[in-house]
Amino acid sequence: xxxxxxxxxxxxxxxxxxxxxxxxxxxxxxxxxxxxxxxxxxxxxxxxxxxxxxxxxxxxxxxxxxxxxxxxxxxxxxxxxxxxxxxxxxxxxxxxxxxxxxxxxxxxxxxxxxxxxxxxxxxxxxxxxxxxxxxxxxxxxxxxxxxxxxxxxxxxxxxxxxxxxxxxxxxxxxxxxxxxxxxxxxxxxxxxxxxxxxxxxxxxxxxxxxxxxxxxxxxxxxxxxxxxxxxxxxxxxxxxxxxxxxxxxxxxxxxxxxxxxxxxxxxxxxxxxxxxxxxxxxxxxxxxxxxxxxxxxxxxxxxxxxxxxxxxxxxxxxxxxxxxxxxxxxxxxxxxxxxxxxxxxxxxxxxxxxxxxxxxxxxxxxxxxxxxxxxxxxxxxxxxxxxxxxxxxxxxxxxxxxxxxxxxxxxxxxxxxxxxxxxxxxxxxxxxxxxxxxxxxxxxxxxxxxxxxxxxxxxxxxxxxxxxxxxxxxxxxxxxxxxxxxxxxxxxxxxxxxxxxxxxxxxxxxxxxxxxxxxxxxxxxxxxxxxxxxxxxxxxxxxxxxxxxxxxxxxxxxxxxxxxxxxxxxxxxxxxxxxxxxxxxxxxxxxxxxxxxxxxxxxxxxxxxxxxxxxxxxxxxxxxxxxxxxxxxxxxxxxxxxxxxx
Numbered sequence: 001x002x003x004x005x006x007x008x009x010x011x012x013x014x015x016x017x018x019x020x021x022x023x024x025x026x027x028x029x030x031x032x033x034x035x036x037x038x039x040x041x042x043x044x045x046x047x048x049x050x051x052x053x054x055x056x057x058x059x060x061x062x063x064x065x066x067x068x069x070x071x072x073x074x075x076x077x078x079x080x081x082x083x084x085x086x087x088x089x090x091x092x093x094x095x096x097x098x099x100x101x102x103x104x105x106x107x108x109x110x111x112x113x114x115x116x117x118x119x120x121x122x123x124x125x126x127x128x129x130x131x132x133x134x135x136x137x138x139x140x141x142x143x144x145x146x147x148x149x150x151x152x153x154x155x156x157x158x159x160x161x162x163x164x165x166x167x168x169x170x171x172x173x174x175x176x177x178x179x180x181x182x183x184x185x186x187x188x189x190x191x192x193x194x195x196x197x198x199x200x201x202x203x204x205x206x207x208x209x210x211x212x213x214x215x216x217x218x219x220x221x222x223x224x225x226x227x228x229x230x231x232x233x234x235x236x237x238x239x240x241x242x243x244x245x246x247x248x249x250x251x252x253x254x255x256x257x258x259x260x261x262x263x264x265x266x267x268x269x270x271x272x273x274x275x276x277x278x279x280x281x282x283x284x285x286x287x288x289x290x291x292x293x294x295x296x297x298x299x300x301x302x303x304x305x306x307x308x309x310x311x312x313x314x315x316x317x318x319x320x321x322x323x324x325x326x327x328x329x330x331x332x333x334x335x336x337x338x339x340x341x342x343x344x345x346x347x348x349x350x351x352x353x354x355x356x357x358x359x360x361x362x363x364x365x366x367x368x369x370x371x372x373x374x375x376x377x378x379x380x381x382x383x384x385x386x387x388x389x390x391x392x393x394x395x396x397x398x399x400x401x402x403x404x405x406x407x408x409x410x411x412x413x414x415x416x417x418x419x420x421x422x423x424x425x426x427x428x429x430x431x432x433x434x435x436x437x438x439x440x441x442x443x444x445x446x447x448x449x450x451x452x453x454x455x456x457x458x459x460x461x462x463x464x465x466x467x468x469x470x471x472x473x474x475x476x477x478x479x480x481x482x483x484x485x486x487x488x489x490x491x492x493x494x495x496x497x498x499x500x501x502x503x504x505x506x507x508x509x510x511x512x513x514x515x516x517x518x519x520x521x522x523x524x525x526x527x528x529x530x531x532x533x534x535x536x537x538x539x540x541x542x543x544x545x546x547x548x549x550x551x552x553x554x555x556x557x558x559x560x561x562x563x564x565x566x567x568x569x570x571x572x573x574x575x576x577x578x579x580x581x582x583x584x585x586x587x588x589x590x591x592x593x594x595x596x597x598x599x600x601x602x603x604x605x606x607x608x609x610x611x612x613x614x615x616x617x618x619x620x621x622x623x624x625x626x627x628x629x630x631x632x633x634x635x636x637x638x639x640x641x642x643x644x645x646x
Contacts, residue, residue, distance in 0.1 A: 002196035003256045004263040007211065009270070010199060010252070013243045014236035019190070019210070020089035021220075021232040039189035040091050041180050044098035044169070046194035048156045050212040051078040052148070069146055071542035076159035083165055085217065089233045095183055096169045097176040098157055100319070100327040105290050106175075110345060114390070114397050120147045121348050122395065125483070150347040151497065154323040155536040161321040162535075170320045171327045173312065174299040177201065182299055184208075190237065199240050200256040200295045209238040247271050257291050307334045308379035318511040326504050329370065333377035333385055342387045343399070344370070351490035352483045357392040358490035361455040362498035364417060367402060369498070369505040371414045372523070374404035376509045418522040421502075424451065425529040431565050435558070440534050441541055441549060445473045446562060448495035450569065452488070457570060464488050469566075470559055475546030489543075496539050503530040 019038055052070060055078045059068040070078070086093060102110065124146060160169040172179045180191045181201035188206030191198055198209050215235045244251050249271060258270040303312060311334030319327055325344060332342035344366075351358040370387050378385055384405040390397050404410070428447045429436070436443035449469060456463050464484070471481075472488045506527040533539065541549065550558075 002194075003200065003260050006199060006252075006256055006259050007196040009255075009259065009267040010238065010243060011236070013246060014238045017234065017237045019215075019233045019235060019237075020086070020091040022089050022230050038091050039094040039187065040086060041094050041183050041189055041191045042096040043176050043180055043191060043193035043195060043198070044096050044157075045153055045176060046212060047079060047082070047096070047192070048075070048153050050194055051075060051082055052152055054078070067542070067544055069149065069542070071537075071545055072149065072151065072155035072540060073537040073542075073545065075152060076156060076537055079156050079159065080163060080165075085231075086233070089231060091233070093165065093168055094187070094189055095180075096160065096165065097179045097183075098153065098169075098171045099176045099324055100171040100173050100315075100322070101331040102175060102328065103294070105294060107343075111397070114345060114347065117147060118348050118353075118392060118395070118397070120145060121351075122353050125353050147348065147350060150349055151536050151540065154325075157321055157323070158535040159537065166321075171322050171324060172299070173303045173307065173315060173331055174297070178297050178299040181207070197295070199238055199243075200252050201240075202251070202296065203240055205241060207240070209240065210235045211238075253292060253295055256295075257288060260291070306336065307331060308336055311377050311379060314377075314512040318508060322508065323501070323504055326369075326373070326501060326508075329387070330373060330377050330508070333374055334379065336379065341401075342385060344387065344389045345397075346389065346391045348392050349490040349494060350486055352487040353392070353395075355487055358487060358494045359391045361452045361491045362495040363389075363400075365421070365451075365495070365498040366501055368414060368417050368421065369501045370402070371404050371410070372502075372505045372509055375411075376512065415522055418526055422522065422526050422529065424454070425526070427569075428565075429529065431561070436532070439549060439553060440532070441538050441546065442473065442553070442558070444496060444499070444533060444539055445492055448492045448499065449473055449562075450566070451495045451499075452491045453566065453570065463570065466563065469562075473562070474550040474555055474558070475541075475543045475548075481543070493540055496533075499530055500533050500536070500539065502526070503533045506530070 052075055055070040055074060056068065059070065083093060157169070157171065160166060170179075177193075177195060177197050178201070180193070180198060181203055183189070184191055184207035185202060185204035188204060190208040190210055191203070192210050192212055192215075194212045196211075203209070215233060218232050218234060220230045220232060240252055247255070247267075249255065254273070255267070255270040258273045259265060262269075307315075311330075315327070315330055315334065319330060322330065325346075329342055329344055332340065335342075346359050349358045366389070370389075374385050374387070384403055386401055386403055388399040388401050390399045425447065428443075428450055432443055432446055435446070449472065453463055453469075468484055468488050471485055472492055506523060509523070510527065
């Protein structure tokens with residue numbers, strides 16, 4: 001989250017610099033080419049959210065509709081476009097780090113963010129709790145803000161893993177911040193981030209910080225005939241060592257600690273106030289000690305004492321592209337502390353918050369994945385581990401505890417579920433494998449829909465109407481998009497994500513060829529079924545992307561096939577009547593008659609920026625240089641993304 005007001009207070013001490021230029025024979029920026037090449041280390045999560053908000057802002061400028069939310073595919077394209085632009089301007093991309101494990105001290109921060117996301121979802125739902133209305137004026141007033149998609153970071157990691165940037169991308173066994181700082185200490189360079197925390201770390205003698213929102217992309221017209229125009233990147237550069245020297249303090253750590261406890265204070269007071277660890281020989285405050293140790297961590301050293309050596313080696317060899325949730329679970333299970341509880345946090349989906357969490361429909365699939373990882377990743381000395389999964393329940397987050405181990409009883413229970421899952425996957429593949437060959441997105445939505453409907457049946461809940469199922473699978477917007485539509489879609493996406501978690505877990509187990517539990521051949525059989533689950537970009541397209549995809553297939557034939565298949569699964573439920581027989585039947589429409597469902601393109605809403613775009617305060621004497629990065633919106637990444645086919 002960063003240190004409150006630290007960036008604002010230190011902004012006057014940043015030096016505005018040109019980071020790179022696209023033309024090697026540019027006279028204007030000749031000094032850049034005469035100096036050592038700038039190595040760039042990137043804070044991965046910050047990169048993802050920066051590109052997401054920039055893409056969101058550009059799409060919002062064209063429309064105030066639900067369709068302005070960037071899809072995972074659009075986000076991946078935007079990230080690659082940004083990285084390619086950095087390279088075009090002569091910057092050397094050294095590393096892109098993603099969080100793989102957050103320390104215990106960050107649990108409160110994480111829960112705060114969960115609560116914020118949940119509050120945002122409830123606010124959005126409260127604006128129209130029965131459906132959407134064609135009221136563009138209400139959306140334009142900023143009455144509600146669409147929650148962020150829940151799988152932004154894992155989607156980008158997948159995109160990078162199959163891109164030219166795969167060799168420099170890594171999910172690490174700590175916070176990305178700590179690894180970025182360590183890389184700069186060892187090799188020098190500049191870190192790109194949105195987090196002021198990196199100003200507090202020890203970055204070494206040649207470590208610099210650039211904030212994403214302050215980067216400008218500029219065009220320079222050549223005044224010499226025959227020379228090409230150039231594109232160059234400039235931004236304020238923070239040099240923590242130089243800033244500390246100018247402020248006459250040993251480091252910025254004490255200033256950061258003072259501001260974190262006194263956000264309304266100023267730099268002068270923060271500079272004078274001594275931090276607790278500098279008063280006497282003993283640290284007088286445990287919170288201060290925790291604060292200091294967080295920013296003085298050397299991840300290469302601490303990880304060896306924190307995790308089992310064999311498990312850590314396996315993770316670093318085979319876990320570099322794991323989903324951060326799976327990566328964190330693997331590392332928590334590998335902890336040397338036998339009593340340490342592993343925690344998994346599931347962010348709210350774009351669902352109806354007045355109903356049960358969409359994650360409930362696939363709880364057993366995730367438990368199976370956790371069980372497989374527990375049998376593989378626990379140290380030899382640990383036989384039982386507790387895993388807590390945090391999901392939404394009403395207006396708050398609650399945890400569900402389960403114990404995992406390697407006893408015969410536990411293995412039998414896991415194998416029984418594995419057989420049930422295998423049978424379910426076999427049934428769908430036998431009927432719809434021809435769909436999987438051409439339209440994997442549709443095929444896996446059918447698999448997930450069957451799983452969701454099975455959950456409804458097992459829990460004695462009324463099955464969704466056939467039209468709802470059709471729209472959730474094909475993206476058809478002929479009947480609009482209501483909260484029941486969105487909730488069923490969220491349940492399907494929860495099921496898809498859980499199946500993907502099984503795929504990643506089994507892939508990891510097979511890669512490291514190590515398991516303390518003997519499951520027999522069933523794990524390999526399940527892996528053969530799920531190994532072709534596509535990336536999140538393909539698995540969870542936007543509604544418009546999905547509708548475009550199904551326009552290339554015979555949708556009526558598909559839905560007849562699906563109706564027939566579901567009728568066999570649920571022979572006593574008449575909801576799966578062939579679609580042409582119910583096309584005008586009001587009983588199968590879930591929106592009340594007073595609600596006018598409309599297409600997502602007409603849904604009115606406003607996306608509010610999170611405030612990350614605010615620039616720092618400019619000091620006297622530096623106003624001229626600093627004003628250059630606050631004057632023109634088109635000079636940001638906003639311009640880089642303008643050529644994407646969005």
